[in-house]
Amino acid sequence: MATGSGESVPPHARIAADIKRRIADGRLRPGERVPSTRQLARDWNVALATAAKALTLLAREGVVVAEPRVGTVVAESRTRKVPRALSDDDLTRERIVRAAVEIADEEGLDELTMRGLATRLGVATMSLYRHVGGKDELVMLMVGAVIEDFPLPGGRPESxxxxxxxxxxxxxxxxxxxxxxxxxxxxxxxxxxxxxxxxxxxxxxxxxxxxxxxxxxxxxxxxxxxxxxxxxxxxxxxxxxxxxxxxxxxxxxxxxxxxxxxxxxxxxxxxxxxxxxxxxxxxxxxxxxxxxxxxxxxxxxxxxxxxxx
CATH class of the missing domain: 1.10.357.10 (Tetracycline Repressor, domain 2)
Incomplete structure (x- = not known):
C-alpha cells in the first residue's frame, strides 16, 4: 500500500514500481497473476482508472502480459540467446513461415515485421526476400500453413x-x-x-x-x-x-x-x-x-x- 515518500511520483507510477519490486525480489514470478485492477484500486485507495493506468504502463514495458481467461500475469523473461546465423541452405520458406506464425501468435499480426522476423531467425533481413516477396505474401503463406493444421475430413459430407x-x-x-x-x-x-x-x-x-x-x-x-x-x-x-x-x-x-x-x-x-x-x-x-x-x-x-x- 502507498505510504511514506515518493508522493511527487504519480500514483500509477508508484503502483507500477511496487509491482516491479515484487517481481525483482521473487514475490511475483513469471506466469503468476498480478493484482487485478479492482484489487489495486482497493489496496492503494485510488480510482480504477489509475490502477488500470499502472497495469498499462507495465504492459507497455513488457513487464506483464494479458493471458486469456487468466488475467494479467508476469511476463516471461525477454532475454533470448542470440540465434546462430542460418546458412542459405538452412533458411527455408517453411521455417520463415512458422517463425512468423509464432510471432503473430505471441504478439499479434501488427507486431510482425520482416526485420523482427529476421532477428528471430538470426539472419539478415534481405535473406528473407529470397524466399518470400514481402509481408503480404508472407501473411498469405501463414494463413495457408495454419489452416492446413486443421484439415477437413476426406470424402464427401454425410449431409x-x-x-x-x-x-x-x-x-x-x-x-x-x-x-x-x-x-x-x-x-x-x-x-x-x-x-x-x-x-x-x-x-x-x-x-x-x-x-x-x-x-x-x-x-x-x-x-x-x-x-x-x-x-x-x-x-x-x-x-x-x-x-x-x-x-x-x-x-x-x-x-x-x-x-x-x-x-x-x-x-x-x-x-x-x-x-x-x-x-x-x-x-x-x-x-x-x-x-x-x-x-x-x-x-x-x-x-x-x-x-x-
Whole structure:
C-alpha cells in the first residue's frame, strides 16, 4: 500500500514500481497473476482508472502480459540467446513461415515485421526476400500453413448440414488457436489461398443435390464463413485491449458499472434498466458459448432456405 515518500511520483507510477519490486525480489514470478485492477484500486485507495493506468504502463514495458481467461500475469523473461546465423541452405520458406506464425501468435499480426522476423531467425533481413516477396505474401503463406493444421475430413459430407457444421467448427478451432487469423481475410476481397479454397470446395460438395442455384450456394457458404469470422475477430481484439489497458474483459466491465447503472436508473431506457436488474452479476460473455449458441439456429435458418428449394 502507498505510504511514506515518493508522493511527487504519480500514483500509477508508484503502483507500477511496487509491482516491479515484487517481481525483482521473487514475490511475483513469471506466469503468476498480478493484482487485478479492482484489487489495486482497493489496496492503494485510488480510482480504477489509475490502477488500470499502472497495469498499462507495465504492459507497455513488457513487464506483464494479458493471458486469456487468466488475467494479467508476469511476463516471461525477454532475454533470448542470440540465434546462430542460418546458412542459405538452412533458411527455408517453411521455417520463415512458422517463425512468423509464432510471432503473430505471441504478439499479434501488427507486431510482425520482416526485420523482427529476421532477428528471430538470426539472419539478415534481405535473406528473407529470397524466399518470400514481402509481408503480404508472407501473411498469405501463414494463413495457408495454419489452416492446413486443421484439415477437413476426406470424402464427401454425410449431409449438407453436417458438412457445413464441420466446416464452421474447423474454422473456429483455427481461429481459437491463432486469434490474428480472423483479421487476415475479407468477404469482399477473399484471399487466394489454396487452404481456404478447401473450405469452399467442402461446402460446395455438401450442398450438392440441394437444388440451390450457384449464387445461393455461395451466399450460404459466405454467410457461414462470416458468422464464424465475425465472432472470432473479437479474440484478437480482446488480446489487444488487454495489452493496452492491463484489464481483463471482466475488470473493464466492472469499471463501466457506474455508467451502466446510471443509464439503467435514468428511466430513459426502461427495457435496458429491467435487463440490468434481472441480469445482476450472472451474465458472462463467453465467445465459445456465443459461437455454440448461434451455430444451430443459423443452420436451422438455412434449412428453411434449402428445404424450400
Amino acid at each position: 449438407w448440414r453436417a458438412g457445413l457444421e464441420i466446416s464452421a467448427r474447423t474454422q473456429w478451432a483455427a481461429y481459437r488457436a491463432h486469434p490474428w487469423l480472423a483479421h487476415t481475410t475479407s468477404l469482399t476481397r477473399p484471399m487466394p489461398s489454396p487452404s481456404l479454397l478447401e473450405h469452399t470446395e467442402w461446402a460446395m460438395r455438401a450442398l450438392e443435390g440441394t437444388g440451390l442455384d450457384p449464387v445461393t450456394k455461395m451466399y450460404v457458404h459466405t454467410l457461414l464463413f462470416s458468422y464464424v469470422q465475425g465472432i472470432a475477430v473479437n479474440l484478437e481484439r480482446e488480446r489487444r485491449a488487454r495489452a493496452s489497458t492491463g484489464m481483463s474483459a471482466d475488470e473493464w466491465m466492472d469499471a463501466q458499472q457506474p455508467i451502466l447503472r446510471g443509464f439503467a436508473e435514468s428511466g430513459d431506457h426502461p427495457a435496458f434498466g429491467t435487463l440490468i436488474r434481472e441480469l445482476g452479476d450472472d451474465f458472462d460473455l463467453d465467445l465459445d458459448r456465443l459461437f455454440e449458441f448461434g451455430l444451430q439456429p443459423l443452420l436451422d435458418g438455412l434449412a428453411t432456405v434449402i428445404g424450400s428449394r
